[in-house]
Amino acid sequence: xxxxxxxxxxxxxxxxxxxxxxxxxxxxxxxxxxxxxxxxxxxxxxxxxxxxxxxxxxxxxxxxxxxxxxxxxxxxxxxxxxxxxxxxxxxxxxxxxxxxxxxxxxxxxxxxxxxxxxxxxxxxxxxxxxxxxxxxxxxxxxxxxxxxxxxxxxxxxxxxxxxxxxxxxxxxxxxxxxxxxxxxxxxxxxxxxxxxxxxxxxxxxxxxxxxxxxxxxxxxxxxxxxxxxxxxxxxxxxxxxxxxxxxxxxxxxxxxxxxxxxxxxxxxxxxxxxxxxxxxxxxxxxxxxxxxxxxxxxxxxxxxxxxxxxxxxxxxxxxxxxxxxxxxxxxxxxxxxxxxxxxxxxxxxxxxxxxxxxxxxxxxxxxxxxxxxxxxxxxxxxxxxxxxxxxxxxxxxxxxxxxxxxxxxxxxxxxxxxx
Numbered sequence: 001x002x003x004x005x006x007x008x009x010x011x012x013x014x015x016x017x018x019x020x021x022x023x024x025x026x027x028x029x030x031x032x033x034x035x036x037x038x039x040x041x042x043x044x045x046x047x048x049x050x051x052x053x054x055x056x057x058x059x060x061x062x063x064x065x066x067x068x069x070x071x072x073x074x075x076x077x078x079x080x081x082x083x084x085x086x087x088x089x090x091x092x093x094x095x096x097x098x099x100x101x102x103x104x105x106x107x108x109x110x111x112x113x114x115x116x117x118x119x120x121x122x123x124x125x126x127x128x129x130x131x132x133x134x135x136x137x138x139x140x141x142x143x144x145x146x147x148x149x150x151x152x153x154x155x156x157x158x159x160x161x162x163x164x165x166x167x168x169x170x171x172x173x174x175x176x177x178x179x180x181x182x183x184x185x186x187x188x189x190x191x192x193x194x195x196x197x198x199x200x201x202x203x204x205x206x207x208x209x210x211x212x213x214x215x216x217x218x219x220x221x222x223x224x225x226x227x228x229x230x231x232x233x234x235x236x237x238x239x240x241x242x243x244x245x246x247x248x249x250x251x252x253x254x255x256x257x258x259x260x261x262x263x264x265x266x267x268x269x270x271x272x273x274x275x276x277x278x279x280x281x282x283x284x285x286x287x288x289x290x291x292x293x294x295x296x297x298x299x300x301x302x303x304x305x306x307x308x309x310x311x312x313x314x315x316x317x318x319x320x321x322x323x324x325x326x327x328x329x330x331x332x333x334x335x336x337x338x339x340x341x342x343x344x345x346x347x348x349x350x351x352x353x354x355x356x357x358x359x360x361x362x363x364x365x366x367x368x369x370x371x372x373x374x375x376x377x378x379x380x381x382x383x384x385x386x387x388x389x390x391x392x393x394x395x396x397x398x399x400x401x402x403x404x405x406x407x408x409x410x411x412x413x414x415x416x417x418x419x
Contacts, residue, residue, distance in 0.1 A: 010089035010299045010321045017325075018092070020398060021405040031409060038088055039106075040064040044134035046112055048127050051120055058127065059083075062110040062135045064144055065091035068411040071142050072108035073098060073349060075149030076156065078124075081298070082111035089299075090320055094349070096404035097342040101381045103353045106408075108144050110135070116151045128156050132163040139164065141174035141359070147352050148178040148224070150298065154190070158183055174359035177352035186355035188370035189348075193318070194228025195371070196347020196378050201229075201292055201316045202236055203382050204339055208313060216290040218242040218312070220282075221297030222261075222271050225318045225345065229294055230258045238292070242285050246297075248272025249282040286310060295322035296345075302327045310336060317341040332395060340397035342404060343381055350377050 015036055022032045046060040061084055064072040074094040087109045094107025112131055116124060138144060148157055157176040161183060164175045173184035181187065188195075205212055215238045219226045222245040230240045239255035247270035250256065257276055264274045272279065286293060286302055287309040295301050296318030302310065304326030315331070315338045317323060323331070323338060331338060351374055358364055365373075389399035 009085060011085040011092075013321060013325050014089040014092045017397065017401050018405065021402040024392070024394075024398070024402050025406055025409070027405075027409060031412070034412070035066070035405065035408065038063050038065045038091060039067055040138060041084070041088070042135055042138055043084060044131065046114075046127055046131045046134065048123060048130065050123055058112050058114045060110070060112040060131045060134060061087045062108065062138060062144070063087045063091040064106065064108045064138065066095040066106035066408060068408050068415060069099060069106055070104035071106065072144040073103070073105035073352065074108035074110065074144075074146065075348075076110040076112075076146045076152050076160075077149035078112050078114050078116045078127075078151030078156075080113055080115045082113040086299075087111050093320055093342055095408060096401055097346050097349060099404040099407040100342050100385075100400055101346045101350055101377050102407075103349065105145075105349075105353070108146075109149075110146060111149075114151075124156070125159055128152075128159040129163045132160045133167070136164065136167055139175065141172060141356070145174065145352070145356060146176050147348070150223070153224075154178055154180045154185060157185075174356055177355040178348075179355070184355075184359050186351055186358055186370060187365065187367040188374070189351045189355055190224075191228045191232075192351035192370075192374060193225045193345050193348035195232055196350070196374060197225060197229040197294060197296065197316055197318045197344055198232035198236065199347070199375055199378055200339055200344050200382060201233060201238075201294065201314070203379070204314045204316060204337055205292065207386070208337060210291050210313070213237040215239065215292065216241050216255075217292040217294060218285050218288045218290045219294045219296055219318075220244050220285050220301060220322075221295070221319065222265060223297070225348075226294065226296035227258075227262060227265075229296060229318055230256075231262075233292075233294075234258045241290060242280065242288055243271055244282040244285045244297075245271050249280045249285050250274045250277035251280045251288070252277040288312070292316060294318045298322070300324055302331075304330060307331050308334075310334075313337065315339065317344045320345065328395070328397065338395065338397060340400050343378075343385055343396070343400050346381065347374055347378060350374050 090109035098105040179185035293312035299321030307327035307330035
């Protein structure tokens, strides 16, 4: 029977992955229930006084999935797709991601159901500050540390830091990561996720015997992750043949000029209508005949409906949850190597941890130190997953999740259950 994505959603997939890991590890039912349930959730109303004097109201959320290994860590996204179940799933994946790369964090995630492009900078500042004031009781440098995600950036983090600092009466750089450098941000943080995606992609190519010189890639998404990944892969000799964003997609057999495409996107707001390439249907990008496919936009883009048309030999998940459970089953039958999100895009949270450590030390590392330590942690995690996968005859997603869940369970059991 062909797998389907009936009742699909990111939380369904996240819980299914957890259930599979728990069954493999032989955990008791109580531990499974604990790991499947968020430790703390907050839903808030976020009223906004718009520039024209009218009032709008948006929904906001912050979910903290687990604290066994340390304070919660996770991004904040501004998107109309945000809902509580999506945030729950993303928070759970953050727990596994932090454990997999051995960071002293649990997972969290937050979001406001708003379209940033429909609002002025002043309105976005007011939304950010109001949302921050609403979740203030449950965030802090030793409680929960937000970071940028879809629809947010370093300016958003600066507003959160200032709002939090004003509330406690002194400057607290460690309350967020992904801040501007001048406010205590880490060198190398802006490109960390992209650099990590490219580093993992190159290791996956090596494993498959693919020479980067002459290899081809397609990248879905040209935002914070996809744009940098395209540049780093092109610098390594990979021909980046196709790139898409929310408004269009472009393709060139000879490889796109990523720098020129970036300048075009900066000027027009999209990769669409770039004169150095052919315009293609954005939905077709994931089915192009390339060596490496990098879905770096949103979750649920490779599904049971299109997985049988995927021709890439390697998928490196730059986004969170881009491949559904139904698609996973289909791709396993065609020997597609999928590097799961909790490993592939962990570069951002690794350097967020470095930024948090620097804030706690009041000391700044060099960009070379950040880059070397990032690649060291990712390489170690990559080899852990490859080895576990080989020993237990599991996919890389199964191996990565099982490794991460085991580490969280170990921390939970060592701490015990209070009272």
